[in-house]
Amino acid sequence: MEKILEVKNMHVSFDTFGGEVQAVRGVDFDLNKGETLAIVGESGSGKSVTSKTIMRLIPTPPGRIKEGEILFGGKDLAKLSEKEMQKIRGKDISMIFQDPMTSLNPTMKVGKQIMEGLIKHQKLSSSAAKERAIELLGLVGIPQPEVRINQFPHQFSGGMRQRVVIAIALACNPKILLADEPTTALDVTIQAQIIELMKDLQKKMNTSIIFITHDLGVVANVADRVAVMYGGKIVEIGTVDEIFYNPQHPYTWGLLSSMPSLDAKEDELFAIPGSPPDLINPPKGDAFAVRNQFALKIDLEKEPPMFKVSNTHYAATWLLHENAPKVEPPPYIKRLKETKQLSKSGAKASDHK
Known part of the structure; x- marks a missing residue:
């Protein structure tokens, strides 16, 4: 299988008042495509x-990668x-965090939050990004996406918010x-x-x-x-x-x-x-x-x-x-x-x- 990510001998520490916390101590693994x-x-x-x-x-600070390699795309x-x-x-590379409410900006409509990455990374126009955002909301199972794209995070349940976060993470088709x-x-x-x-x-x-x-x-x-x-x-x-x-x-x-x-x-x-x-x-x-x-x-x-x-x-x-x-x-x-x-x-x- 084709390796897409290789982590080799990764050491990560945090400098605290109590001393150096060696949070990750020589982690090795790889991730295959798909x-x-x-x-x-x-x-x-x-x-x-x-x-x-x-x-x-x-x-950084207090965190730092002391040693190791994270190989991706050469x-x-x-x-x-x-x-x-x-x-x-x-x-x-995209990330879905633990708590969807702290991952989303409460002052921004969810559609705009999905569109941000599309405009920055995919270079889409606002209208094309909006169309894609509606498509993504539908893809992650949110009903009436053309209506809900104009709503704020507090208008969604916890599960629906996590679906929005997944839509944001998948917007640019990450590897x-x-x-x-x-x-x-x-x-x-x-x-x-x-x-x-x-x-x-x-x-x-x-x-x-x-x-x-x-x-x-x-x-x-x-x-x-x-x-x-x-x-x-x-x-x-x-x-x-x-x-x-x-x-x-x-x-x-x-x-x-x-x-x-x-x-x-x-x-x-x-x-x-x-x-x-x-x-x-x-x-x-x-x-x-x-x-x-x-x-x-x-x-x-x-x-x-x-x-x-x-x-x-x-x-x-x-x-x-x-x-x-x-x-x-x-x-x-x-x-x-x-x-x-x-x-x-x-x-x-x-x-x-």
């Missing part, structure tokens, strides 16, 4: 900082000037769409509608998406591949099936085990103990070691490398070392694997009929 990569992890793991750094939207975005980035933002928890502020029914809308638009426009979320339920419905972040690092990456049915990192086990399940017994509600690491003084070994019931002695002393599980699946845990003791994953993870095996055997049986 795919959706989900980045998951609890709050403070570095997900949003990663996405905002790609767009060069972290405030250019390293980390080294571009602000003026050069302005030509890329909105045109080639990459960064969605930073775009459904967090919405109720479950509207969440499902927005996710279906994004999947539908991706098929029509062949846009590559980086979907930032802490909700693994959303991931299962929207992503092709999943990167799990913890303590400013990617600790596991693989296809959706590999992460959900064959997870290898204890942190991924914890995330999956803490998902609400209708099958779970009353005494099976799981929570990962402890709290995320202090990134002013990051731990010496594996950042997850102190919260990890399966931690080995080496986890407290040496950071694990990325071990290869398959051509598409990698995990940074010493449990994958050839000399590591064999560890039984938690009951919920074992059940997930068994569910996958049963579905595979069922599919094979139906093939032979």
Whole structure:
């Protein structure tokens, strides 16, 4: 597959009164054309900082890219000037933020906000931009777009506002769409509608998406591949099936085990103990070691490398070392694997009929 974005050894820090916060510590991943990569992890793991750094939207100071490359279209975005980035933002790479109400200007009609990017990047006339804005509002599922184009953000519901934000992000047919928890502020029914809308638009426009979320339920419905972040690092990456049915990192086990399940017994509600690491003084070994019931002695002393599980699946845990003791994953993870095996055997049986 054709790679559209490559992030190599990215380090991002923030200088604070308390010291240097190492928010992102050596992140590596790539994004293929037309795919959706989900980045998951609890709050403070570095997900949003990663996405905002790609767009060069972290405030400088106090933020800074200490090291690494962000390769897109033959250019390293980390080294571009602000003026050069302005030509890329909105045109080639767009972003959908978490809260649509703070993303939209309350004093401007929504039509004008969609038209801005079209006039700047596509060089359309006002009348052509207005026609395209009406078309985009219809595309994202807003009824009577020719009427609603003249309304203000406060006249829209939360879900409709998020649709407007998606219309703005897609206005210039970007190659990459960064969605930073775009459904967090919405109720479950509207969440499902927005996710279906994004999947539908991706098929029509062949846009590559980086979907930032802490909700693994959303991931299962929207992503092709999943990167799990913890303590400013990617600790596991693989296809959706590999992460959900064959997870290898204890942190991924914890995330999956803490998902609400209708099958779970009353005494099976799981929570990962402890709290995320202090990134002013990051731990010496594996950042997850102190919260990890399966931690080995080496986890407290040496950071694990990325071990290869398959051509598409990698995990940074010493449990994958050839000399590591064999560890039984938690009951919920074992059940997930068994569910996958049963579905595979069922599919094979139906093939032979």
